Amino acid sequence: MSAVRTLTRVLIAIVAFLALPLAAHAQHQERVGFVVAVVGDSVILNYDIEEDVFRTVAQSQQPPPQGAALERLRRQLLEARIDQLVILQAAARDTSIRVDQSTVDAAVQQEIQRRQRALGGPAQLEAALRQSGLSMQEFRNQLTQQIRRERLIQAYVARQQQSRRPPPVTEAEMQRYLAENRERLGERPATVVFEQVVVPVTPSDSALARARAKADSIFAMVIRGDESFETLARRFSEDPGSRDLGGDLGYFREGVMVREFSNAAFSMRPGQVSPPILTSFGYHIIKLERIRGAERQARHILIRPEISEEDSRRARALADSIIVQLRNGADIDSLIARYGDRDEQSRIGPHPLDQLPEPYLTALANASTGDIVGPLELAGSTQQKWAVVQVVNVQQSGEYTLDDTYVRTQVRRLLEQEKLLQEIVEELRRRTFIDVRVS
Numbered sequence: 001m002s003a004v005r006t007l008t009r010v011l012i013a014i015v016a017f018l019a020l021p022l023a024a025h026a027q028h029q030e031r032v033g034f035v036v037a038v039v040g041d042s043v044i045l046n047y048d049i050e051e052d053v054f055r056t057v058a059q060s061q062q063p064p065p066q067g068a069a070l071e072r073l074r075r076q077l078l079e080a081r082i083d084q085l086v087i088l089q090a091a092a093r094d095t096s097i098r099v100d101q102s103t104v105d106a107a108v109q110q111e112i113q114r115r116q117r118a119l120g121g122p123a124q125l126e127a128a129l130r131q132s133g134l135s136m137q138e139f140r141n142q143l144t145q146q147i148r149r150e151r152l153i154q155a156y157v158a159r160q161q162q163s164r165r166p167p168p169v170t171e172a173e174m175q176r177y178l179a180e181n182r183e184r185l186g187e188r189p190a191t192v193v194f195e196q197v198v199v200p201v202t203p204s205d206s207a208l209a210r211a212r213a214k215a216d217s218i219f220a221m222v223i224r225g226d227e228s229f230e231t232l233a234r235r236f237s238e239d240p241g242s243r244d245l246g247g248d249l250g251y252f253r254e255g256v257m258v259r260e261f262s263n264a265a266f267s268m269r270p271g272q273v274s275p276p277i278l279t280s281f282g283y284h285i286i287k288l289e290r291i292r293g294a295e296r297q298a299r300h301i302l303i304r305p306e307i308s309e310e311d312s313r314r315a316r317a318l319a320d321s322i323i324v325q326l327r328n329g330a331d332i333d334s335l336i337a338r339y340g341d342r343d344e345q346s347r348i349g350p351h352p353l354d355q356l357p358e359p360y361l362t363a364l365a366n367a368s369t370g371d372i373v374g375p376l377e378l379a380g381s382t383q384q385k386w387a388v389v390q391v392v393n394v395q396q397s398g399e400y401t402l403d404d405t406y407v408r409t410q411v412r413r414l415l416e417q418e419k420l421l422q423e424i425v426e427e428l429r430r431r432t433f434i435d436v437r438v439s
Contacts (some may be wrong), residue, residue, distance in 0.1 A: 037078060038435040039085040044078065052077040078436070086428040088149060091156035095294050096251030099151045100241075107151075108143045138318045157417075161422050162253075166416035167423065174402055174411045188407060192356070192364055193349035193392040195332050197322050198341040198374075200280060201315040201384040204306035208278075211305035215276035215283035218301055222273050222285065229273070229287045229299055238282070239302040247299035251292060258343055261286065265298050276303070280343055280383065312384060319375035319386035326372050332390050341385060349407035350395070360389070367391045 053073060057064050065073055091097050114124045127138050136293060168324035178185075203211070218236050221228055230246030237243040249257075254266050260279045268288040277284040282304035290297040322335055336346045356364060359376045367373060368391065375386040395406065402408045 024184070027309045036435070036436070036438045037082060038433070039082050040089045040432050040434075042085050042089070044081050048081060049074055049077055051082070078438070082429070082434060083425050084149070084153065084437075086425065086432045087153050088155055088435075089432065090428050091152040094159070095297075096253070097152065097155045097159060098250050099148055099155060104144060104148050104151060107147045108140060111141065111143055111147070157421060157424065161417065164420060164423075166420040169412050169415045169419065173415055174408070177411055177415060178400060178402060178407075182400065187219075187399050188398050188404065189352040189354060190397045191350040191395045191406050192353050192367065193347070193351070193394075194364070194389050195336070195347050195386070195392060196344075196390070197319075197332065197335050197339055197346075197388045198344040198378070199315050199319045199322070199339055199388070200341045201307055201312050201386075203307055203311055207305040207308070211283055211303050212276060212278075215285060215301075215303040218303070219275055219285050222287075229301075233299060233301045236303070237301040238304045239300070242300065247287070247301055248289075249298050249300060251290075251295040251297045253295055261300075265296050280341065307384070309338060315384070315386055316375060319388050322388045323372060323374060326388065326390060330367065335388075345384070347392075349392070350409070352395075360387075364389070364391065367394060369394050 009258065033047040035043045036046050036049060038042040053070070056073065056077065064070070084189075112125070116122050119125050119128055123302070126136055131137060134142075214236075218232060221227065221232055226232075228237075228246075230248075233247030234243060237247055239247070242249055252265075254262055256262065257265065258279045260277055261284055264274050264277045264286055265288060268286070270288055270290055273290050274284075274286040276285055278284075282302055285301040287299045288296060289299060318339065322339060325335060326332060340346055354361070359378070363373050363376055371391045372389070373391065374388040376389065378385040378387055395404070400407050404410065
């Protein structure tokens with residue numbers, strides 16, 4: 001089987017679910033099905049496959065296949081279900097993989113809004129759902145489950161890609177992929193390459209001192225055993241993502257966390273508690289819970305220094321001075337080394353212009369090679385930053401060819417990912433009990 005078909009099998013059910021009419025999602029509980037496959041501790045029922053057939057045909061907008069063609073489609077969709085399940089089961093066993101529920105909820109809401117726009121509004125969506133035998137809450141629950149599965153698959157595959165070398169891709173494979181997909185790919189989008197100096201808004205020395213004093217006092221409570229680490233994290237930590245979990249960060253590998261945090265965590269023994277460690281987020285008190293191979297499980301208490309308006313003005317003034325230095329001929333790499341935020345990527349691209357996030361999208365829409373742009377305010381959820389951008393290259397839209405460095409890079413990366421995914425799926429299948437009960 002080809003790598004492209006493997007990737008398609010894994011993702012086809014997810015894509016189809018989000019793209020197709022509502023009738024395919026009618027209630028399961030009113031039907032009696034039979035098992036067509038057992039995969040590990042899960043089963044696939046015949047009506048799961050029939051729903052996938054319905055969705056796929058509706059998405060293709062082609063006449064339904066008949067006879068042998070229909071049986072081939074059913075088998076392809078069954079293989080897709082099996083591939084999905086072996087990855088999901090592997091992801092469930094890997095306790096270091098976590099899916100942020102807030103990002104799932106946001107994706108669900110975006111999909112519901114997309115459906116509402118497509119059908120003419122909220123009332124029309126609810127009417128279509130009623131015709132399918134679903135309430136809005138039931139539909140939301142279905143979307144949540146499906147998107148969560150998608151994110152788990154993506155997280156597991158991304159984790160494997162970090163630790164495995166992809167199979168080699170030949171020139172002939174790239175040429176064949178481009179030839180087979182030229183019509184579907186359409187026109188190549190305009191792209192941009194740029195370098196940036198990202199200036200974080202940093203707290204004053206007095207704010208850092210106050211935060212350190214607070215962190216020291218909490219560290220003393222931990223050492224005295226006044227309360228458990230989990231209780232103190234719930235009381236004092238200023239990390240909204242882990243506070244309600246008693247500071248639990250789950251399992252992570254070296255290099256996943258910011259450098260200072262990672263260095264501390266990977267030098268500790270289980271049960272050990274670190275004194276306050278300063279990172280770009282603030283002061284962390286870290287408790288290492290467990291070691292599992294190359295992974296660590298830790299809790300932390302985060303104390304953030306207060307950021308004042310004067311701190312913001314100081315960072316903006318520094319960003320303004322960097323623009324002046326660049327326009328006077330300063331080397332951007334030296335400015336990145338001197339002023340840049342080490343947690344931010346300094347070189348971006350080639351990246352499709354129309355897919356840039358704001359504020360880059362607006363600021364670079366009409367930029368030319370060599371332009372200096374900014375400062376751009378990067379208003380993140382944890383820290384305000386300013387970006388000064390120097391445009392390295394802008395390439396206009398046109399036909400896809402492998403002579404284009406961006407296209408060559410993207411095609412090679414895509415095929416490497418697909419071939420690696422094929423390897424991963426085949427290994428998981430060999431390690432999983434699979435009993436297909438249809439011919």
